[in-house]
Every structure is written in structure tokens, then in C-alpha cells.
Amino acid sequence: MGGRDARQGRTTVTLEDVARAAGVHYSTVSRALDPTAVRRVSVDTRKHIQSVAKKMGYQPDMVATGLKRGRTQTVAAIVADLGNPSIAPVLRGIASRLEPAGFMSLFAETQDDSSRLERILNHLLSRRVDAIILTAGRVGDSRILRRFVGRGIPVVLALQGVPGIRLPSCTNDDLLGGTLAAQHLLGLGHRRLAQLRGRADVQSLSQRAKGFSKAIAAAGATEVIIPSTAPLGTADDGRRLMRVVLESKRAQPTGVFAHHDLMALGALTLAEERGLNCPRDFSIIGYHDLPNLERLVPALTTIRQPLEEAGRAASDMVLHILNSPSRQPRSHRLAPTLVVRQSTGPAPEPVIQTVRK
Amino acid sequence: MGGRDARQGRTTVTLEDVARAAGVHYSTVSRALDPTAVRRVSVDTRKHIQSVAKKMGYQPDMVATGLKRGRTQTVAAIVADLGNPSIAPVLRGIASRLEPAGFMSLFAETQDDSSRLERILNHLLSRRVDAIILTAGRVGDSRILRRFVGRGIPVVLALQGVPGIRLPSCTNDDLLGGTLAAQHLLGLGHRRLAQLRGRADVQSLSQRAKGFSKAIAAAGATEVIIPSTAPLGTADDGRRLMRVVLESKRAQPTGVFAHHDLMALGALTLAEERGLNCPRDFSIIGYHDLPNLERLVPALTTIRQPLEEAGRAASDMVLHILNSPSRQPRSHRLAPTLVVRQSTGPAPEPVIQTVRK
DNA sequence: TAGCCCGTGCCAAACGTTTGGCAATTGCAC
DNA sequence: GTGCAATTGCCAAACGTTTGGCACGGGCTA
Numbered sequence: 001m002g003g004r005d006a007r008q009g010r011t012t013v014t015l016e017d018v019a020r021a022a023g024v025h026y027s028t029v030s031r032a033l034d035p036t037a038v039r040r041v042s043v044d045t046r047k048h049i050q051s052v053a054k055k056m057g058y059q060p061d062m063v064a065t066g067l068k069r070g071r072t073q074t075v076a077a078i079v080a081d082l083g084n085p086s087i088a089p090v091l092r093g094i095a096s097r098l099e100p101a102g103f104m105s106l107f108a109e110t111q112d113d114s115s116r117l118e119r120i121l122n123h124l125l126s127r128r129v130d131a132i133i134l135t136a137g138r139v140g141d142s143r144i145l146r147r148f149v150g151r152g153i154p155v156v157l158a159l160q161g162v163p164g165i166r167l168p169s170c171t172n173d174d175l176l177g178g179t180l181a182a183q184h185l186l187g188l189g190h191r192r193l194a195q196l197r198g199r200a201d202v203q204s205l206s207q208r209a210k211g212f213s214k215a216i217a218a219a220g221a222t223e224v225i226i227p228s229t230a231p232l233g234t235a236d237d238g239r240r241l242m243r244v245v246l247e248s249k250r251a252q253p254t255g256v257f258a259h260h261d262l263m264a265l266g267a268l269t270l271a272e273e274r275g276l277n278c279p280r281d282f283s284i285i286g287y288h289d290l291p292n293l294e295r296l297v298p299a300l301t302t303i304r305q306p307l308e309e310a311g312r313a314a315s316d317m318v319l320h321i322l323n324s325p326s327r328q329p330r331s332h333r334l335a336p337t338l339v340v341r342q343s344t345g346p347a348p349e350p351v352i353q354t355v356r357k
Numbered sequence: 358m359g360g361r362d363a364r365q366g367r368t369t370v371t372l373e374d375v376a377r378a379a380g381v382h383y384s385t386v387s388r389a390l391d392p393t394a395v396r397r398v399s400v401d402t403r404k405h406i407q408s409v410a411k412k413m414g415y416q417p418d419m420v421a422t423g424l425k426r427g428r429t430q431t432v433a434a435i436v437a438d439l440g441n442p443s444i445a446p447v448l449r450g451i452a453s454r455l456e457p458a459g460f461m462s463l464f465a466e467t468q469d470d471s472s473r474l475e476r477i478l479n480h481l482l483s484r485r486v487d488a489i490i491l492t493a494g495r496v497g498d499s500r501i502l503r504r505f506v507g508r509g510i511p512v513v514l515a516l517q518g519v520p521g522i523r524l525p526s527c528t529n530d531d532l533l534g535g536t537l538a539a540q541h542l543l544g545l546g547h548r549r550l551a552q553l554r555g556r557a558d559v560q561s562l563s564q565r566a567k568g569f570s571k572a573i574a575a576a577g578a579t580e581v582i583i584p585s586t587a588p589l590g591t592a593d594d595g596r597r598l599m600r601v602v603l604e605s606k607r608a609q610p611t612g613v614f615a616h617h618d619l620m621a622l623g624a625l626t627l628a629e630e631r632g633l634n635c636p637r638d639f640s641i642i643g644y645h646d647l648p649n650l651e652r653l654v655p656a657l658t659t660i661r662q663p664l665e666e667a668g669r670a671a672s673d674m675v676l677h678i679l680n681s682p683s684r685q686p687r688s689h690r691l692a693p694t695l696v697v698r699q700s701t702g703p704a705p706e707p708v709i710q711t712v713r714k
Numbered sequence: 715t716a717g718c719c720c721g722t723g724c725c726a727a728a729c730g731t732t733t734g735g736c737a738a739t740t741g742c743a744c
Numbered sequence: 745g746t747g748c749a750a751t752t753g754c755c756a757a758a759c760g761t762t763t764g765g766c767a768c769g770g771g772c773t774a
Contacts, residue, residue: 012508014730025754030732040733042752062483063423064730067759072420074484082448082464083648088440095466104480107439107464109452123461126419127431151369235649262649269654291440292592292619292647297626371760382724387762397763399722421760424729 013058022052029053033060071130074104075318077158077311078120080112080136085291086307087135090158093311094133101319103130110136118144125151131318133311137162139201154321158314159307160204168321170313170332172305174204177336178211180303181257181285184338186219189347190255190283194224196241196267198233198259205259208287212257224253230263238266246274254282254347261286261293261302268300268343279345289339298342305336370415379409386410390417428487431461432675434515434668435477437469437493442647443664444492447515450668451490458676460487467493475501482508488675490668494519496558511678515671516664517561525678527670527689529662531561534693535568537660538614538642541695543576546704547612547640551581553598553624555590555616562616565644569614581610587620595623603631611639611704618643618650618659625657625700636702646696655699662693 019026024045031040032049041049066072077094079087091107098105108124110117117136121144124132131154134145142164149155149167157169178195185193195212198205216223226244230237238258245253245267258264264286268278276282278298289304317329376383381402388397389406398406423429434451436444448464455462465481467474474493478501481489488511491502499521506512506524514526535552542550552569555562573580583601587594595615602610602624615621621643625635635641635655646661674686 012730016730026731027733027755028753030730031753034732040752045752059479059483061424061485061730062480063420063429063485064759065732066420067418067424067729067761068731068733070759072484076463081445082439083442083445085440085442088438088466091439091466092468099476104477104484105465106433107466108462109445109448109464111449119456120461122416123419126416127429127461128418128420265649290649292622292649369760373760383761384725384763385723387760388723391762397722402722418760421729422762424731424759425761425763427729 012061013056014061015058018049018053018056018058021056022049024049033058066128070128072128073102074106074127074129075131075133075315076106076108076124076129077133078108078110078117078136080110080138082107082109086159086288086305089307090135090311090314093308093313094158094315095311096308097312097315097319103319105315112136112138114138114140114144117141121145121148125153129153131156131322133158133314133318134162135159139163154318154325156314156317156321158310163203168317168329168331170310170317170334172204172310173333173335174207175211177287177303177305178208178213178257179215180211180336180338181208181287182212182215182219184285184301184340184344185255185257185283186215186221188255188283188344190253191221191347192224192251192253193221193255193257194226194245194253195257196226196238196245196259196263197229198263199229199231208259224248224250230259233260233263235262235266235269238263238268239270240266242267242270246271246276252282255344256282256284258284258286261288261290261300264300264302264343265293265296268296268298278343281348283344283347285344301341301344302339303336304339306334310334369418370413371418372415375406375410375413375415378413379406381406390415423485427485429485430459431463431484431486432488432490432672433463433465433481433486434490435465435467435474435493437467437495439464439466443516443645443662446664447492447668447671450665450670451515451672452668453665454669454672454676460676462672469493469495471495471497471501474498478502478505482510486510488513488679490515490671490675491519492516496520511675511682513671513674513678515667520560525674525686525688527667527674527691529561529667530690530692531564532568534644534660534662535565535570535614536572537568537693537695538565538644539569539572539576541642541658541697541701542612542614542640543572543578545612545640545701547610548578548704549581549608549610550578550612550614551583551602551610552614553583553595553602553616553620554586555620556586556588565616581605581607587616590617590620592619592623592626595620595625596627597623599624599627603628603633609639612701613639613641615641615643618645618647618657621657621659621700622650622653625653625655635700638705640701640704642701658698658701659696660693661696663691667691 015026015029019029028041029049032046062072075098077091095105108120133156135158137160141162145165155167157167161169193216197209200206213223258267264284268284286300286302289302293300313332320329372383372386376386385398386406389403419429432455434448452462465477490513492515494517498519502522512524514524518526518528550573554566557563570580583598615624621641625641643657643659646659650657670689677686
């Protein structure tokens with residue numbers, strides 16, 4: 001009695017405890033603490049109850065609330081791969097928006113496995129999560145997702161769309177990204193350009209390719225087509241594709257666009273092993289602006305996507321849907337930006353480069 | 358009637374729906390579906406009910422279950438920074454263990470902010486999460502955590518301990534890591550060694566330093582002490598500390614141990630800028646085995662920690678506590694391993710190196 | 715054939731909230 | 745001083761599940 005933190009042990013303090021302590025009925029406590037039901041309880045009882053509740057450390061049980069109200073003030077973000085360095089900023093953007101709105105954000109990982117996605121969605125549904133933000137869509141997932149949107153739980157897509165289902169989404173403008181890459185190289189005087197492409201069946205990558213090609217065509221410059229593509233977008237892929245470029249009999253491109261920073265990295269090291277100097281002999285530009293790569297020599301020019309903003313925008317959509325479920329929000333497309341570093345420079349004098357073996 | 362997926366709309370199917378369809382009381386359905394209550398219902402009613410439930414797509418509502426049972430079959434893992442590349446494998450290890458045990462694992466991020474940690478813990482508590490795995494401990498957090506262990510919810514620490522509170526934990530053996538680094542360099546014939554240290558007030562880092570120093574002393578070799586430490590462990594820090602080494606008037610070390618791969622990276626580029634060749638003139642070894650760095654030239658020799666195993670071990674502890682809350686499990690300490698690549702080699706001939714400016 | 719016990723299924727009370735409805739109280743105008 | 749409305753607080757039913765207890769019936773033993 002009179003001690004600090006009188007309550008102890010594993011017991012949890014309920015509405016009824018607060019009511020007893022405050023000398024009112026527990027439903028009055030519930031009303032006093034619910035900001036939307038202000039007018040049902042007088043202002044001084046309200047104040048009194050609030051102070052008692054605070055003193056007792058009362059915290060509403062979201063499980064009970066969830067059962068009664070049908071919503072749990074929780075939004076889940078599902079990602080394919082937590083190890084992907086692009087993901088953390090997105091999740092941070094999500095949390096930054098949801099938290100002030102009174103929602104908790106929880107994260108789960110599919111490991112790019114559709115069956116795991118299904119299990120996660122089942123779990124979340126049975127835990128009555130209020131909405132889902134998905135950055136992990138794969139081709140076959142529309143069937144699974146359809147079951148859930150049918151259940152009335154809002155699903156918003158971030159970063160990538162899911163083919164086969166129409167959902168509000170917030171993606172990056174990869175077409176513009178490819179265009180920016182091309183325009184940068186063209187602006188430096190390069191007239192023969194090539195791209196090291198990622199998988200054609202990934203929409204974002206094919207968009208990058210398209211934006212790049214169109215900008216080159218529009219400027220009347222030449223694109224040296226490399227037919228093969230990179231299955232994974234790793235440094236090894238980059239090396240392999242760059243080898244194709246360098247061993248081609250045709251005139252070499254002086255500007256290269258890699259669809260992924262790691263590919264650019266691999267391409268760069270291979271070219272330097274073969275005696276070429278970047279950016280003197282050729283320029284290269286990557287994509288993603290991966291962390292920890294700024295320190296490379298030469299530091300990589302790249303395309304940066306507004307990841308945190310993508311997370312924020314996706315959360316805003318979710319909040320919008322939860323507040324006014326009447327109408328679906330419009331999908332966004334966010335603009336990437338060019339980050340110029342040392343791996344791109346003026347086009348070399350127009351002498352056909354020969355590879356020194 | 359006869360159609361596929363007769364049920365539709367946003368309605369959810371409850372125990373009572375199943376009971377009506379199966380022609381039994383809903384409590385019988387509950388028992389038929391609960392594997393621990395097998396013996397209260399005959400085997401054929403059981404089978405019948407199960408098939409009906411499956412056909413109707415019944416899924417128990419964990420919110421209602423949670424309210425009644427007090428547990429939600431959910432474990433949360435809290436991390437400081439989702440962008441830290443060491444984290445994803447740990448979380449994957451956690452999920453891999455929890456999932457087959459019937460638990461869902463959810464992730465949350467503190468952004469290394471104690472107040473956010475407190476808010477997250479409150480949220481999780483009010484959502485009746487069954488246990489918490491924390492990899493985000495900071496010095497001041499013991500007070501916050503104490504409140505939660507008092508509430509009877511198991512907390513297990515992974516990767517790093519939290520000073521000031523005794524909790525079952527599963528950490529990496531940094532002392533051994535430092536020892537391995539030293540022994541590797543000593544085995545290559547290096548006799549003058551130095552370390553680029555991280556913050557002394559981070560326990561894991563001071564342990565690395567200690568292991569390294571002790572192994573050198575035990576071998577009768579010389580440690581060139583660099584007094585300053587790296588506040589962040591970035592490449593910039595590495596450059597700065599390496600500059601101190603190279604500009605010292607004393608005889609240069611030939612083997613260097615950086616407490617973080619990125620520091621090693623910075624140190625390496627600085628040394629090469631100053632005309633030194635790695636591994637001919639000096640060897641360097643990092644820590645963490647960061648992804649995407651294998652491709653560097655020279656590829657970094659480093660210490661790899663068993664991250665996924667740390668996640669698995671932490672989950673095992675959680676499951677153990679949940680199954681038999683009587684006794685606290687013993688804390689683990691996991692052994693890191695040495696990954697030899699190209700940045701370490703035989704010690705150069707014993708000629709005092711001079712830095713070419 | 716009577717008595718017991720066990721196997722089976724139903725009832726109803728919780729878990730901690732929210733919330734519509736109603737009763738009690740107050741303040742006001744006449 | 746009475747009637748009325750407005751204000752405030754209480755009751756109780758729900759949300760979907762778990763689970764102790766009880767009733768019923770049938771098979772066994774005596």
C-alpha cells in the first residue's frame with residue numbers, strides 16, 4: 001500500500017479493475033477511454049477515470065477489442081525477402097505512417113514461396129489483421145489473393161504489381177528509370193549504348209529495358225542489343241553479360257546500363273580485368289543504389305528509387321481504404337532519380353575500342 | 358448447391374456454422390478439431406466433422422481463441438534495424454523453427470529507439486503475443502524489459518545480450534571470433550598485428566578485441582595498439598583508422614583485423630590508394646561476411662557467424678519455455694567460423710615497410 | 715434383470731471488450 | 745411545485761471460442 005507500482009505478478013489489469021478503483025461501472029470506463037464516444041460521459045468522470053486508468057497502467061486488450069469490434073488496429077506487410085536491401089526502407093516508410101494513425105505494423109516473409117504466402121495470409125486472416133500491404137507478389141499469387149480480397153480485407157500492393165488481379169498499388173516507374181539512364185549517357189555524348197538486362201518476364205525489368213531503348217531511339221543513337229538476359233541479377237550475371245559485350249565482333253558500346261547494381265559491379269570488374277578503364281574508356285550505370293557500394297572505385301552511377309516514400313504511399317492508401325471503404329484509391333507510380341557518381345563520364349573520342357586480351 | 362466454393366462474400370465461417378452443417382453441437386466441433394481433446398468425441402463423428410469443416414473452409418478465429426485461452430500462437434521477433442544484413446538470416450531461422458510448431462512469427466523494428474521498443478512491446482502485450490525474441494537490446498532497455506518479463510511473457514535474447522537484466526539468450530561467441538582472426542594471421546607468419554576496433558562500450562566488439570589481443574599475447578607476437586575506435590563501423594571509419602596505422606612512426610603491422618567488413622573495405626581501399634598491395638604487403642581480415650562483398654578484389658577473408666542457427670536456437674528456447682515454463686533454459690553461445698579468401702596471405706619478408714606517399 | 719460405469723454429446727459459463735437500450739438523476743420552464 | 749427533456753450511468757447481450765459439468769444411453773458384470 002502506498003508503494004510504487006502496487007500491482008504485481010503476471011495478472012493483467014482489466015476494465016473492471018479500473019471501474020472498481022474509480023467507483024463506476026466498467027462500461028462507463030470503456031466509454032470514458034474511447035475518444036469516439038466522448039459525449040456519453042461527463043467531463044469530470046471522464047477525467048477521473050482517465051487518471052485512475054493511467055495510474056493503474058491499464059491498457060485495453062486488443063484481443064478482446066478485436067473480437068468485439070472485428071478489427072485489431074494492426075496492418076501486416078508481407079515481403080518476399082527481408083535480406084533484399086530495398087525492403088527495409090519500404091517497411092520503415094510503412095511503419096512511419098501507420099504508427100501515428102494508431103496502427104501497429106507487423107512484418108512477415110514469404111521467402112518467395114507461394115505456399116508460404118498462403119499460410120501467412122491464413123494466419124493473418126485468422127488473427128483479424130485490418131489490412132495487408134504486399135510487396136511479394138508472384139505470378140501465381142492472384143488466385144490466392146482473390147480469396148482474401150473476397151473476404152473484405154484490404155490488400156495494397158507496393159513496389160511490384162501482381163499480374164492477374166487488380167489491386168490498388170504503389171510501384172516504381174521503371175520505364176522512367178530506364179529513360180533516365182539512357183538520357184544521362186546520351187547527355188554525356190555516348191552514341192553507342194548497350195544494356196545488361198534482367199529477366200524479361202519480370203515486369204519492372206522489361207519496363208527498364210523499354211524505357212532505355214525508346215530514349216535511345218528517340219535520340220537517334222544506336223543500341224547494341226545483347227540478346228541474353230540475367231536470370232538472377234547477380235555480379236556473376238553481370239560478368240557473363242559483359243563478356244558477351246566485349247567479345248562481340250561489332251563495334252563496342254561506350255555506355256552500358258545494367259539493370260542491377262550488382263550486375264554493374266560484376267561487369268565493371270570484368271572490364272577492368274581486361275584492361276579497360278571506367279569511366280575513361282566506357283561508362284556504366286546501375287540500378288537500385290545499393291548500400292555499401294558508394295565506396296567502390298569508381299563509385300557507381302545508379303538509379304535510386306524512392307523506397308521509403310513507396311512505403312508511406314502504400315500505408316496512406318491502406319488508411320484511406322480503412323477510413324472510407326467506399327471507393328478504391330488510385331494507384332501510384334513513383335519517379336526514380338538519377339544518382340551521378342564516378343562510373344559515368346564523357347564519351348571517349350570516337351575511335352573504335354579494341355579489347356586488349 | 359453443388360457449385361464450387363458455395364460460400365461467398367465477406368462473411369466468415371464459425372464453429373456454429375460447421376456445427377449446423379454437421380448436425381452436432383458447436384462444442385463438439387471444437388473438440389473434434391482440437392487435437393489435444395481427442396478422446397471426448399467418437400472417431401467417426403470426429404472424421405465427419407473434420408471433413409465438413411474442411412469443405413466449408415473453416416479456420417478457427419485466433420482472436421477468439423486468444424481471448425479464451427490467453428495465448429495466440431504468435432511469437433514476435435523484434436530487431437533494431439531490418440536493413441542490417443545479418444538480421445534476415447536470423448529471422449529466417451526463427452520462422453523455420455516456429456512454423457512447424459504451429460506458431461506464426463511476426464517481426465517488428467525498433468530503429469534502435471528505446472521509446473519505440475517500449476511502444477512495440479506494449480502493442481504486442483495487448484495483442485497477447487505468446488513470447489518475444491529480441492535482437493535489439495540497448496543499454497537502457499533493461500528497465501522496460503523488466504516490466505514485461507514480470508507480466509509472465511517469455512523474452513529470449515538473440516545475437517546480443519542486454520546489460521542489466523538476466524534473460525535466456527543465444528549470442529555469438531565474439532571472443533572466439535577475435536581469437537580465430539588472430540590465429541589465422543599468426544598461422545600465416547604475421548608477427549606484428551593490429552586491430553581496427555569498434556566501440557568499446559558494445560559488448561560484442563570489446564569481446565572481439567579481447568579475443569584477438571589474448572591470442573597474440575599467447576603466441577608471443579606483437580600487437581600494435583591503435584587507440585582510437587570506430588563509432589559506426591563504416592567504411593569511412595575503416596579508412597580513418599587505417600590512416601592512423603599507416604601514418605604512425607612505428608614499425609607497421611603486416612596483419613590487420615577489422616571489427617567489421619565495411620571497415621576492412623575502407624581500410625583496404627585507403628591502403629591501396631597509398632600504394633600497398635593486399636595480400637602481398639599486408640593482410641586484412643574482416644567480420645560478418647557481408648553479402649555482395651565476395652566479388653571484391655581481393656575478396657575479403659572474414660569471420661562468419663551462424664546467424665540462421667542463432668535464430669533457430671532462440672526459437673527452440675522459446676518453444677522450450679512455452680512447453681515447460683518451470684525452468685529457464687541455459688543460454689547458448691554460438692561459434693563463428695573463419696572464411697578464408699584472398700585478402701590474407703603469408704606475411705611479407707621481415708623488412709620494415711615504408712608507406713609511399 | 716438390475717446396477718455400474720464409461721463413452722458420447724450437449725449445455726452454459728467464461729475470456730475482456732463494445733454498445734444499444736433503459737433507468738435514474740438533474741436542470742429548466744411553466 | 746409539477747412536467748418535461750436532457751444528461752449521465754448501468755445493464756446485458758454480443759463477438760467466437762474453450763472447457764468443466766452433466767445427462768443420456770449402451771455394454772458389461774453379478
